[in-house]
Amino acid sequence: MPEAMVVKSAKMRDSESIQYELQGEEVYNLALEVAWGSLARLIKVFGRGLPESDVRRYTCDLLEGIRHIHKCCYVHCDLKPHNILVVENEDDDVYRLVAKVADLGLAKKKDEVQDVLILGPVERWRGTPMYLSPETILYNEQEEPSDIWALGCIVLEMLTG
Structure with a gap:
């Protein structure tokens, strides 16, 4: 520990x-x-995007976390930089930060019927609109590919700031 x-x-x-x-x-x-903070904080500190080598490393870390979540039959539904923790890696001889998926508060079991909250005339879905996949917006479907779409949005944000 x-x-x-x-x-x-x-x-x-x-x-x-x-x-x-x-x-x-x-x-x-x-x-x-x-954690050192969130990935959102790290992106903000760098301002114009993270070094490509860091983006590659964090993306691998996140893919490993997402794979584990999916293997356990869950879909995260709210992947975004604010829900990614950046933690010091104590296992390596070389100091580096590691990205870890966090905040599974909106996660759902795979193939679970999506809960739709009705607030007036607008239907709401799980997650943050900027990171939602087209099928989530159009059909209110959030399955494994939705998390991968969100990861792509996160990678773009890491690269561009």
Whole structure:
């Protein structure tokens, strides 16, 4: 376990997977790595785009994370630079930052019927409009290809700032 960690606690009713009792209250703890910040912050710091070698490396990191999410039968639905953490890599002899997919709050099971929220006359979908795929906008379908579309948008943003 990395030395720098954050522990998130929440009420038991919000999670069924990790359970224990603390001072009579059912809670769960989720240990999180402390990140340098988000990919959005890193892009903002560089201003005019990240070095191509970093973009390539972060893209590989993100593809690995997305592959794992898809292998577990989920679709992220809200991939964007703000939901990518940039974490120091403690495993390498060479210092570098690693990109990690975060914030699965809008994730859905593959092939799950999309929840459509109706706010007045406008239908809403999961995610941030700028990163949504055409099939999400047109047909409200979010499956694995939607995450890959969002990754392409992220790569473009990393390159151009």
